[in-house]
Amino acid sequence: MIQDIYPHKLDIEYKSGLSPMAGDYLVRFEGMKFLCRRDEGDSVVLPQYSDLPENNGFESIYLFELDGKRMFLLMGEGQVEVDGFGYENINLFRNARPKELLFAVSTAFHLHIWHRDNIYCGRCGSKTVHDEKERMMRCPVCGNTIYPRIMPSVIVGVVNGDSILLTRYNRPGSRLAALVAGFCEIGETGEETVKREVLEETGLTGKNIRYFKSQPWGITAGGLLLGYWCEVDGDDTIRVDGEEIAEGVWMKREDLTEYMEEKEYATLTSEMISIFARNIYR
Numbered sequence: 675m676i677q678d679i680y681p682h683k684l685d686i687e688y689k690s691g692l693s694p695m696a697g698d699y700l701v702r703f704e705g706m707k708f709l710c711r712r713d714e715g716d717s718v719v720l721p722q723y724s725d726l727p728e729n730n731g732f733e734s735i736y737l738f739e740l741d742g743k744r745m746f747l748l749m750g751e752g753q754v755e756v757d758g759f760g761y762e763n764i765n766l767f768r769n770a771r772p773k774e775l776l777f778a779v780s781t782a783f784h785l786h787i788w789h790r791d792n793i794y795c796g797r798c799g800s801k802t803v804h805d806e807k808e809r810m811m812r813c814p815v816c817g818n819t820i821y822p823r824i825m826p827s828v829i830v831g832v833v834n835g836d837s838i839l840l841t842r843y844n845r846p847g848s849r850l851a852a853l854v855a856g857f858c859e860i861g862e863t864g865e866e867t868v869k870r871e872v873l874e875e876t877g878l879t880g881k882n883i884r885y886f887k888s889q890p891w892g893i894t895a896g897g898l899l900l901g902y903w904c905e906v907d908g909d910d911t912i913r914v915d916g917e918e919i920a921e922g923v924w925m926k927r928e929d930l931t932e933y934m935e936e937k938e939y940a941t942l943t944s945e946m947i948s949i950f951a952r953n954i955y956r
């Protein structure tokens with residue numbers, strides 16, 4: 675999946691008081707696009723600090739290190755133009771290369787939104803400052819502390835014998851290639867979210883809920899996807915809500931031919947469908 679970048683390493687430890695230097699990577703977002711260049715073999719290259727004009731007036735915030743190379747987020751209003759670089763959609767991270775760099779960019783997007791939305795204290799309205807010791811914004815007036823927002827949600831493989839439930843979102847261009855999914859609500863366990871989302875989206879009752887694995891999803895500005903399996907309990911008639919979900923189908927294992935290949939899948943959803951298709955699901 676996108677986060678499986680070993681032997682590369684994203685060192686997320688926060689370090690204070692750092693300023694960018696010539697060879698450091700810069701990450702700059704404009705909406706859902708980021709500043710980069712496509713090189714030979716279609717690989718993505720990020721600008722370095724030395725590519726930026728001097729006295730540019732933008733603020734640089736230390737993010738993390740990728741394989742020992744420091745990355746900084748470029749914040750502030752206005753257009754950033756760097757010779758030879760343009761803006762590409764962040765969704766490139768799903769299959770472009772190098773994978774470790776694009777995973778770092780999707781994680782940078784999470785922090786970009788956090789910084790952008792927490793310039794002022796939500797309690798008293800004063801300007802916040804970055805804490806010196808950890809990744810946290812602090813209000814110097816009222817003492818409010820603001821950590822990066824992480825929002826857990828579930829992805830559910832609902833199994834019915836030799837079939838798995840695939841859904842299609844109710845939006846243009848959506849394929850029948852999604853699993854039941856939704857955000858955890860307040861006061862809910864992950865397992866309770868699974869039961870509720872399965873019922874809300876498909877009208878089915880889930881049983882034997884089992885945790886599978888998780889995936890950080892920075893492009894929703896704080897997503898943490900928790901993958902679960904469950905089995906249908908009783909009536910297996912699918913009744914989609916028609917609003918969020920347009921279609922739900924029991925897909926037989928032998929009809930999942932495009933997922934039969936043993937390869938690395940970018941997303942938790944596609945990995946789970948593939949695991950079911952290859953009959954190695956437990």
Ligand SMILES: [Zn+2]
Binds near residue numbers: 797798800
């Ligand atoms: Zn405050």
